[in-house]
Amino acid sequence: MANFIDTIKEINKKYEKPHIKMSKPVKLALFCLRAYLIILVLLLFYKFYTLLIIHK
């Protein structure tokens, strides 16, 4: 387990610095992606919540 965690840390360190130039279109695209995923995750949680309520 300790080896595994060390490997994860090594990977994170290896790719720490993004190599793509963070131009305005790239930043906008990444921002839109984050917003999209947050909304999707919230919808998933909402669905899970409604299923729990129905089950009760």
Add this chain to the structure above:
Amino acid sequence: MNFWANLFYKYRRFWKAVKTYLLLAGPGLIVMIADNDAGGITTYVVTGAQYKYHLLWFLILLGPVAYFVQEMTVRLGAVTKRGHAEAIFHAFGPFWGWFSLLDLVLTDWCTLITEFIGMTAAMSIFHVPPVVTILVVCVIMGAMVIQGRYWTWEKIVMGFCALNLVYVPAAFLIHPSVSDILYNSCVPHFPPGGMTNDLFFMLMANIGTTIAPWMIFFQQSAVVDKNMREKDMLWGKIDTAIGAFFTVVIAFFCIIVTGTLLHGSNISDAAQAATQLMGINKWLGTFLAIGLFDAGLLGAVCISLASSWAFGEVFGWAHSLNHKVKEAPWFYVFYFALLISAGSVVLIPGAPLILITLFVQVIAVTLLPTALVFLILLLNNEEIMGQYKNSLFENVTNIFIVLVIIVLSTLYGISTLFPNFLK
């Protein structure tokens, strides 16, 4: 004499080109035909049963859509020599890298379960118990990869791809109306009843089955494992185009079979369709069942490799099919763990298989937009792609396609979560 010499020269050049293509063919053809996996065949079967030939024109349009998306992975893989997962880590950092990798594995594992569901359902028509089907599939898939040569694996899989064409003779057996098929293929129109919620859902299902996130990861990694270079890119594109053609052909003939014989029937999956067709014509039912099994097998082969390659790239394991088990132990351990765990779920009594099938449609919506957006961003980066970056035409086409796919697949995912959403 000059004429004959020229003709002979052109003939030699043609055959040289064919041989070069055959050497480089593989990733594009395999990923496109495997795209018609168990879930895909089910979608086409239901499309034919519900709408007869009325959506054939729409299906033909999806061929170029699939080509434009997958062609980008050929360029990215050949230029960067990295799989898609590693490319995301390298370009965008660990947050997006881990998100993509873990989402890929989860989506792929669930999709693998649906492939096993399809294969066991197909073989149960021949009274083969599910446990036997799963064991045999695991042995076949294991044997294909451990022999230690990518080239051999590729040619075996291409043999399975050829088997997927079984729907073509099936369609010829039933003598469908050619004029109807031609009209419905060439003239865009809505089926009788116009645009309804059910039709919209079916259109989205067809789009969702045409572009799956694992396809992007698979083809890029396969291009790298095959050691394709920039000079091979043209052949990679031709390979992808031919694959897109065949994926449409298979879907086309599958819809013709069910549209001719099962139109109006309440069919919800391909195994049910195969059972019904057995009652009409034993050969037809057999062809459909074989096609369903083959589709599930192809999907399982590609999906499990897509995940194993991705993990191997990121964790730095030896991760090529050209390595034997001793040379790349973790790659093969991961591959078999994924395969056996997914197969085992299908054997659990009372396992929520329908829920898993629905869950796949939803979870794919989280991965597909990110994979597509990263693809576009990477292909536009001059530092990474150099002279092979997207041209203006490619950007306009690909960005339009990607936006449409994202919107429609999101609506599909949400309507799966909330069935009354579109009503």
